[in-house]
Amino acid sequence: MDDFLSEPGPRKAVPQKQLQIAILGTGMGGLCMAIQLRRAGIDSFVILEKEADIGGTWRDNVYPGSGCDVPSHLYSFSFEPKLDWSRKFALQPEILDYMQHVTRKYGLRPFIRFNTEVEEARFDEAAGLWRIRTKAGDEITANVVVSGTGQLNRPFYPTLQGVENFAGKAFHSARWDKSVDLAGKNVAVIGNGASAIQFVPEIAPKAKKLSIFQRSANWIVPKADRPYTEREKEMFRRFPFLVKLHRLQIYLMLELNYLAFVRGSFFGKLFEKAGTNAMEEHVKDAELRKKLTPDYPAGCKRILLSNDWFPTMARKNVAVETNHIAKVTSDAIVTEDGVSHPTDVIIYATGFEATHLLAPMKIVGRNNLDLNTVWAHGAEAHRGIAVAGFPNFFMLYGPNTNLGHNSIIFMIECQVNYIMQCLEALxxxxxxxxxxxxxxxxxxxxxxxxxxxKTVWAAGCSSWYKTADGKVTNNWSSFTMKYWWQMRHPDFGEYAVVG
Structure with missing residues (x-):
């Protein structure tokens, strides 16, 4: 360890300097970082938010049925439990309300600059400062930058021939257009991932015809969801320790699910069996079953939770199209088999640009090192949080910290604890x-x-977990307990400490 941080023998107390900290984004990561700064008595920070309100993904994804696939009591901060979640898997409005609650409770709004989009952050090595330039042309300086922008914030739009000629309405699920009335319309949904399985069952009864253009089938298993009873909520309010026990129970149950993501795992076969049973119960048509059956092991792509996807697929006004899209006309989508599908509305359920982390921001470190150049062959970081050549720059929900089996809030809290200890050194x-x-x-x-x-994420199928050349850049490779163990304390021997 550098002598700056470990000097032998007795020494005089040295006054600590006040750090200026810039946090990017007001999603769960940014809010967690800001709250822990306030709890530590540090008020010399600013949160830069490109939109007009807090919430990140839970502000943006307002499509019908939007919700979380992590149980509510684990999808909340350990230090700020919510005792009255309405159901086991919360929907978007309740999660956003929780985020608004913690923002109010910890007095974060005075620290937030809304409608402030960061264009560039450049490290000034001589001054030891980050110089942040916004799209409006303002400059903000900070000793430390913490990015809370996460992995899922920039919608991905596929390139489709002729889409510019489409005369109807078209929008991404993460930019839902509430002004569009889908009743009696021919609706085309491009994609069938985590967002689609939530909103498709909601809009199918309204549409005249709903066509789902599917690139590949997903493993979909039943969701153990239900409302919490009033008695359960009352017990949680009267005995808060029960919430801690319930949270621990959920955590351990989900942690064991990691075993399903090990290649050749018996537990993975259980997921496949659960998904197959659910499909066979609701889908009687053999040809449709064939379309809905994945050709890869469970977990290679994200395993999805739903109780109403397969019943929706069996509706008479719903069609699953597996032929690739050839082009879009003014009023139809034409597939490669030459069939024209009349279309009034196109909804993109095509996910996010998940492997292009931090884009479109330009992050420039020491010696004019551009992070986009460093990550040209796929994003990676030390412990998912720091990149060599970019001093005093930390990421929350960075490369290889996404999960397939547990709560990202757990990972974020591990990261914030690590960063707080780095701030003490700084x-x-x-x-x-x-x-x-x-x-x-x-x-x-x-x-x-x-x-x-060793995991199914590295298996042959394509997914948003990895780059086009097969490098897994998004997911953590093991149990979350292993990550927690690694992140308990920074090892400053892994860092160059410059004075």
Whole structure:
């Protein structure tokens, strides 16, 4: 460890310097970071939010049926439990209300600059400062930058021939157009992932015809969802320790689900069996079953939870199209088999640009090192949080910290705890910045990618978890308990500490 942080023998107390901290985004990550700063008595920070209100993905995804596939009591901060969740899997309005609640309780709004989109953050090595430029042309300086923009914030739109000639309405599920009335319309949904399985059952009864253009089938298993009873909520309010026990029970149950993502796992076969049974119960047509049956192991793509997807697929006004889209005309989608599908509304359920983390922001570190260049062959970071050459820059929900089996809130809290300890080191007047060593970052990622080969995420199917050349850039490769163990304390021997 550098002598700046470990000097032998007795020493005089040195006044700590006040850090200026910039947080990017007001999703769960950004709010968690800001709350812990306030709890630690640190008020010298600003949160830069490109939109007019807080919420991140839960502000943006307002499509019908929008909700979380992690149980409510685990999809909340451990230090700020909500005792009266209405159901086991909360819907978007209740999650956003929770985020508004913590924002009010911890007095975060005065620290937020809304409608402030970051265009560039550039590190000034001589001053040991980040110089942040907004799209409006303002400059903000900070000792530390913490990105809370996450992985799922930029909608992905496929390139479709002729789409510019379409005369109807078209929008992405993450930019839902509430002004469009779908009643009696021919609706085309492009994609069938996590968003589609939530909104399609909601809009199918309204549409004249609903055509789902599917690239590949998903493993979909029943969702153990139900409302909490009034008695249960009353018990949680009277005995808050029961919430902690309930949260722990959920965590351990989900943690065991990781075993289903190990290649060749018996537990993975159980997921496949559950999905197959649910489909066979509701879908009687053999040809439709064939379309809805995945040709890859469960977990290679995201496993989805739904109780009403398969009943919706069996509706007479719903069609699953597996032929690729050839072109879009003014009033139809034409597939490669030459069939024209009359279309009044197109809804893109095509996910996000998940492997292009932090884009379109330009992040420039030491020696004019551009993060987009560093990540040209896929994003990676030390412990998912720091990148060599980018001092005092930290990410929440960064590369290889997404989960297929547990709550991202757990990962975010591990990361915030780690960053808070780094800030303590940076408060020393002898420390200008810390920069993770390239050797430490490379060793960490070699081990992580070796672990990844044991999982179904590295199997042959394509998914948003990985780049076009097959590198898994999004998911964590093991149990979350392993990540927690690694993130308990920073090892400053892995960092260059510059004074």
């Amino acid at each position: 408060k020393s007047p002898k420390v200008r910045y810390i920069d993770v060593k390239k050797s430490a970052e490379d060793e960490y990622n070699r081990d992580l990618q070796a672990d990844m080969q």
